[in-house]
Structures are given as structure tokens and as C-alpha cells.
Amino acid sequence: MKEFLLLFRTDYENIRQRNPEQAEVMMKKWMDWIGGIAAQNKLTTKGNRLQSSGRVVKSNNIVTNGPFTDIKETIGGYSIIKAGTYDEAVELAKGCPVLLTGGNVEVREIDVV
């Protein structure tokens, strides 16, 4: 089994605009999706959400307010799952609720050191 890092990219505006009911619905979808992966014994860690704030540290002591990619695709959170192949990992990622609101999931195989 390999481990895969899942990076969830989303438009933070989306999240800010939700009302409490919508937030609750999304919360359930996330918990059910994570629970489903855990039920298959393929969850390493549920991970965390990330605040929308950030910093980018570059050489020459340059520090900017990040994240600095297109604001519509900021990393909103991460999880780590287990799978045999990229195809399997992708199948698991397809259930991610972030896809329902125009976001996307980056799937990266973790190197074994």
C-alpha cells in the first residue's frame, strides 16, 4: 500500500457565502466521505482544514502574504489516504465533496524515505 496526499483546492468565497444549513450539509458530506474511506481501512489521517491566511517565504528574506496562486484555487485542506495505485487513489478522491462546489483534488503519491 502506498500513501497519497490529497490537496483540496477551493474558492474560499464559496465557503464564506454558505449559510448554516448549507454548512451543515457539507459537513455531513465530508464526514461521510472520510468515514467511507476509513471504513475501507484506507485512511491514514483525516488531515485538517486550512485557514485562508498564509505566508510565502522566499530566498533573500522575502516574505509575502500568501497564498499567492489564483485566489479561486487556494489549498483549503489536506488528507492522507492509502491505496495500491494512482487509479485506486483517484477513485477514492472522486467522492470528495469539494468537487460539488467547483473545487478540485490534487492527488500526490508520497515518497517512502
Place this chain on the structure above:
Amino acid sequence: MEQQELLPHLFRTEFSKITAVLCKLFGIEHIELAEDIASDTFLSALEVWSYKGVPANPIAWLYAVAKNKAKNLLARNQTFSKKIEPQLKRLSPGNEEIDIDLSEKNITDSQLQMLFAISHPSISAEAQIGLALRILCGFGIEEIANAFLTNKETINKRLYRAKEKLQQEKVEIEFPSEAEINNRLETVLTTLYLLFNEGYYSESQDVVLREDFCLEAMRLTYLLIENDQTDKPDVNALLALMCFHASRFPARKNENGELVLYNEQDESLWNTELITKGIFFLNKASQGNIISKYHLEASIAYWHTIKADTKEKWESILQLYNRLLQIEYSPVIALNRTYALSKANGKEEAIKEAEKLQLTNNHYYYTLLGELYKGTDNTKAKQHFEKAYALAKTQTDKQTIRKKIEEL
């Protein structure tokens, strides 16, 4: 109480207390000796009481005799008393007389310390439970063999090897330090959890015995709660869990000794006092911000004390399972989660989730699939139930599945 019943009853309650105190005194290398003295004491009782009658205070009689036997041993056996002299001096400094303290406090302390000593990671879980049952709960070898569905020789071997290991590891019979206690407590709780499970799920036909295992597990957990150093949230959560499960004991078996499934149980038989106790301990456990797997399992068990099928119940249970799976995975938990999902999100979604599990050598897996297809595709349901039947090993399980097939 009739004399016939009195001695076995006293054996159950007092053997372990005497053994625990003596074990603590002699050290773990001499567990056998402690057990022997305790056994001898009861043998004396059997002999003497049958012609002199039961004494006015039977327990005091037992304790007095046990003390004498221990003192005599120390007096007779110089080598032995020299060996344990440092230990004795340590426990009662400045005391010429060897004091065998059978006060309630020392009994409780000794039992707790034995509990920690026995729940040692160097011996297998089975051995831990076996030792707990024997030394801490006073069960006989035959009773233990019965519960584990094995024979006396196997149990004796298992206990012997476990004691050897504890001696090798030089395990001390004492309270772990403040720094160590959380670590050691984890193993202790696992032992108690397994002990309870043994009673709850054991295939042995002796229902009374199995209930006794559960009650013993609860008693020992309660000892931990009564002690300030070990009165922690997860211990309270574990006791809550045990209370909730034990509350259904009266309803779990019918007159024919067959297992009655939850859905068919007569809830008026559930022990409401135990449910109330469980709620008390769960509340106590929920103070602070630590959530252990016991908290989650106890919360799920709490919801099961309410028989009515509501959306709220099953949604709560589903989310609790979602969280539980993140801390601890097991096929049974995964299957239970899927069942809860079927109640909260509908059978269609549950079937998809179930099929992803692929627990193909587990009869519960096929039982679940059978349940999910029941009503919508009874042919498929039957196929799954039959696969479950083939995989099931115990009579109880096979019976349960057969019933499901007949009800289709």
C-alpha cells in the same frame, strides 16, 4: 445463605482479595505461593465449618486463617523469609511483626496494583484476561476453560507461562508513577474491555458465568474510578459503555437459550438502573476535552438504549462511527458503520459503500449485504445469507442466519 452456597460465594469474593494482598507482600515471583495460601485457607474452611458450623463472622475467620498460614510460612521457611525480607521491610518499616494488612483500603490498593501488574504488554491479551479472571476475580480454572471453550490443561499452561513471563520481566506490583500512569492505564483498559467482551460474546452455554465476567469487569473498572489517580475520562467512558451493554442482559436470551437480536428484544426487560448509571458515567467522562474510542463507543451504546428508530438516532450513530473509524479500524466497526449509514442515508448508498468493503471471508459482511438487499432483491439477499451461513462457525451464528433466510 445455605452453607453449601456460602463457601463458593465467599470464594468468589474473598479469594482474589487475599491473593492480591499476599501477592503484593511476597512479590510477583511468588504468585503461586499467594494462591496456595489462599486456596489452603478455603480448604480449611471447608473442613472446619462442616463439623464446627459456619462462624459468626465468616470473612474475619478466613482473613485470620490466611494471616496465620502466611506468618507460619514465613516463620518456617527461613530462606523464603530472607528472600522477601527487603520487600517486607519496605512495606512496613520499623515493624518487627509481619503485618498482613487485610483492611479494605489495602485490599483495594493491592487489587489495583495487581491489575496493573497483570495488564503487562509482555504477555498476550488472552493471558492477561486469564490471569485477571483467576487472580483478580477468583474464577476456577474449569470455569475459565469453559468460557474460552478450551480445556483445563490449555488454561493452566497459559497462566503458567504468563506468570513466568511476568517474573522474567521483573514486573513490580505497584502503582505506576504519575508520568507512566496514562500509558499503563491504556493496557489495563484494554484488558478490562476484552474481559467484558469475553463475558458478553462468549459462546459458552453458561449464561450465568458469562454475566459474572461482565460484572467482574465492571467491578474492576469501578475500582479504578474510585481511586483519584486513575479516575480518568476514558475509564469513566469505559464503565458507561459496559453499563449500557449490560443493561440488555435480561433481554438477550429467550427461554430456549437462543440469542435474541436487538431489534426483537423486549425493551421492558432492559435494566433501566444500569442505563441511568451509564449516563452518569458518560457525563462524567465528557468533562474535559479528551475523546477516546471508549467515549465514542459509549455514545453509540447510549443511542442503542433508545429502541425507537429515529433519523436523529441513526445520523448520530453514523457520525460517531465515522469518527471511531478514524481512531481505530476493525472490520466489525466498518460493518456496523455501514449498517448505520443504511438507516441514515438509505439502503442504496449503503449497498455501494458495503460493496467497497470487500470483507469476503467474514460472515457478518454477507449478513449485512443480505439485510441491505432484503426487500428490494430477495434473490440476491438469499445468496448473501447463504454465503454467510457457509462462513459462520458457531451454532449461535448459524442459527441466527438460518432464521434470516427463513424470514425472506
